[in-house]
Amino acid sequence: MFTQSQIHYLMEVITKMANTIRIKRRASGGAAGAPASLENAELAYNEVDDVLYYGKGSGGAGGTATTVEAVAGAGAYLTLSGVQTVTGNKTFSGLVLVPTPTANTHATTKAYVDSAVAGVTLGNTAVTAGSYGGAGTVGTFTVQADGRLTAAGNTAISITASQVSDRATNLVTGLTGTANQITVSNSGVGAVTVSLPADVTISNTLTITGDLVVNGNTTTLNTATLTVEDKNIVLANVATPTDTTADGAGFTIKGATDKTLNWVDATDAWTSSENFNLLTGKIFEINGTSVLSSTTLGSGVTGSSLTSVGTIATGVWNGTAIGAVYGGTGLTSYTTGDLVYSSATNTLAKLGIGSAGQFLKVVAGVPSWSDTVDGGTF
Numbered sequence: 001m002f003t004q005s006q007i008h009y010l011m012e013v014i015t016k017m018a019n020t021i022r023i024k025r026r027a028s029g030g031a032a033g034a035p036a037s038l039e040n041a042e043l044a045y046n047e048v049d050d051v052l053y054y055g056k057g058s059g060g061a062g063g064t065a066t067t068v069e070a071v072a073g074a075g076a077y078l079t080l081s082g083v084q085t086v087t088g089n090k091t092f093s094g095l096v097l098v099p100t101p102t103a104n105t106h107a108t109t110k111a112y113v114d115s116a117v118a119g120v121t122l123g124n125t126a127v128t129a130g131s132y133g134g135a136g137t138v139g140t141f142t143v144q145a146d147g148r149l150t151a152a153g154n155t156a157i158s159i160t161a162s163q164v165s166d167r168a169t170n171l172v173t174g175l176t177g178t179a180n181q182i183t184v185s186n187s188g189v190g191a192v193t194v195s196l197p198a199d200v201t202i203s204n205t206l207t208i209t210g211d212l213v214v215n216g217n218t219t220t221l222n223t224a225t226l227t228v229e230d231k232n233i234v235l236a237n238v239a240t241p242t243d244t245t246a247d248g249a250g251f252t253i254k255g256a257t258d259k260t261l262n263w264v265d266a267t268d269a270w271t272s273s274e275n276f277n278l279l280t281g282k283i284f285e286i287n288g289t290s291v292l293s294s295t296t297l298g299s300g301v302t303g304s305s306l307t308s309v310g311t312i313a314t315g316v317w318n319g320t321a322i323g324a325v326y327g328g329t330g331l332t333s334y335t336t337g338d339l340v341y342s343s344a345t346n347t348l349a350k351l352g353i354g355s356a357g358q359f360l361k362v363v364a365g366v367p368s369w370s371d372t373v374d375g376g377t378f
Contacts, residue, residue: 330347338353
């Protein structure tokens with residue numbers, strides 16, 4: 001560490017040295033602004049914007065300055081003379097002296113304005129302060145050429161019948177409504193109330209461009225033709241819809257008896273009170289697959305619980321064996337030469353072909369092949 005006297009001596013030596021000491025700088029051909037970094041206590045001057053910068057505080061390693069501050073120069077601070085542009089708002093806490101303005105663009109001071117205004121005196125026009133005009137009066141005023149108001153008063157409104165021209169056609173002498181369309185009532189002088197009656201009848205077309213909301217209990221349409229643009233009609237539209245709230249929803253067509261098509265929750269199905277009659281060429285489908293036409297069961301129908309059928313003219317039987325009581329044999333395969341016989345009541349059996357030279361005989365009540373001729377006993 002140097003003492004104060006040693007530092008003073010070094011400064012004298014440096015002053016007397018023939019060499020020139022220069023600080024860090026940027027020539028006028030470079031970019032404006034502060035250096036990217038400075039060492040602590042290092043100076044730098046930018047000739048582009050005429051600002052002197054100082055490295056302030058130690059950022060740690062290598063003695064790099066924490067911040068680079070603008071400390072001097074015409075580019076950073078106001079000069080004492082000459083033209084200089086100052087941007088942004090400035091607040092001055094002391095006395096600010098501004099020359100007497102001579103043009104519209106010159107600034108001025110409060111003292112100058114107060115002095116200029118003090119010489120202007122408005123004379124008393126004797127007009128009473130207040131509001132003028134009312135329900136039965138109209139305000140009247142007198143204004144001088146320089147815009148000063150010199151008189152004000154109230155004049156009563158008075159219009160005689162002779163002052164109104166063509167009053168027979170311009171004044172409403174009577175206003176009536178149309179039954180079931182418009183109601184007109186007079187609740188006081190000059191006050192007429194026009195409203196709709198409780199029941200409204202419109203004899204011609206009514207066009208509603210917005211939405212129609214009906215909050216009553218019954219909507220009746222006495223029309224010959226009903227045209228609906230919407231593709232989907234929503235029924236049973238309640239706040240919290242369930243299958244229970246949908247129960248019974250559908251259509252009722254009035255006839256000698258009601259013809260209905262309703263959703264029934266108990267069967268979880270649509271239920272019709274009448275037959276369905278498809279036109280020629282139409283079929284019943286399930287999931288896009290034909291199940292029934294006027295002449296044919298669909299090929300996808302593989303199961304049935306039929307208890308009777310008419311005459312089956314053609315077809316191939318691929319079911320289980322048909323029992324003897326139903327006219328079948330109950331057998332599913334045969335070998336060449338097999339004989340079919342009744343082995344018990346309503347029971348058929350097969351007897352395979354015998355050997356060469358054998359003959360049939362009865363053994364225990366059923367046929368059997370044998371090669372022995374027995375004369376029997378007596």
